[in-house]
Amino acid sequence: MKPVNFDYERPATLQAALALLANEERIAKPVAGSQSLGPMLNLRLVQPELLVDITAIPELAAIREDKGVLVLGACVTHAALEDGGYPDPTRGVLAQVAAGIAYRAVRNRGTVGGSLAHADPAADWVSALIALGADVVVAGTSGRRIVPAKDFVVGVFETSLAPGELVAEIRIPGLSANARWGYAKICRKAGEFSHATGAVLADPARAFARAVIGAVSGPPIVVDDAKIAEQDPGEAWVAAQLAGTPLGDDAYQIRIHHVALKRAIAAASIQ
């Protein structure tokens, strides 16, 4: 349970970090809280030659509001979001999601950008940020680009990040006063990885209505439908969404994904 030998740098600026990651002579991985990469290193599932620690870069640790949009630096921890005390146009949604991630000791180190870039289908932020209609600000040596979260996650542990790029910021649109949010996941033990995730946001004032079926065998399933937060679409509908995926023939998987979505819709309906 020990990682392979690797080198380690902790640059103080984003430019320096990107320069290290752009150097193709060594296999380099960016790291923040190391709560997903750490286990993978210990299990030797990942064998990098260089880790670039991005937690000493001040701009990546900031939380700010920009015209009704909550802007999170990639290195903001789950615990910081759980504890609140920041301007929050999402009206507590992030704190609620963050509080359910793994365990406090993990939340104290794990980061929102790291979780998204890791793109574990079971990760809370993968489903929640897509459901919230968040944008991901990706930085590379040639500049920045903005990718909607739903296009950022393209598969299991797979994102649209190009080699040498990293997540710099996540931009989350604020929720209107009458917006309704619901989030639920199925875990057999508190804090373990989700087996099925459901997330729903209906924000009529912004003409935004989305349901996400997460913890599937690919990127989360996203359905934009104004009626989705109003009532349970039923198990057959969920089965149709999963059809053609590796989970599509599994009655148990269809059932738990339906239950997660149903619970999210129920939570959204009582606000």
Next chain:
Amino acid sequence: MKNVALSVNGKKIAATVEPRTHLGDFLREQQLLTATHLGCEHGVCGACTVLLDGRPVRSCITLAVACEAGAVTTLEGLENDPVMAELREAFAAEHGLQCGFCTPGMLISARDLVLRKAGADDRAVRIEMSGNLCRCTGYRGIVRAIRRVLDARKKTKA
């Protein structure tokens, strides 16, 4: 090898580490602080939990080199901590341990819970402690021990 300067239990330390050395190995092998136990070494069991800048972290998936300028506190450093004194007594009184392997991590997490969530009911205690695995007690003694400390502190305050 990389240099790292940090404090451990209040003592300033300048050390040289392999970047791959995790904080748990650094504490046990280089600082000879063996109260911190390593169980699963991939962030699941919680036995290796220590405080970094006052917050619980899993030392097996925290690199020592990443603790530059940080303040690490292990169970040894909490010998005279008042909350830890209450927890030690309560764990003994309520059979909160048997083999003791998970206990250092349990105590660090329990102390954080007592300080952060004074009003926790038993369900909240179980959820908050769910990141620390115990193979002996079935958790009832651990929950009772934490309950005892929470209740006693509530009475003192009232």
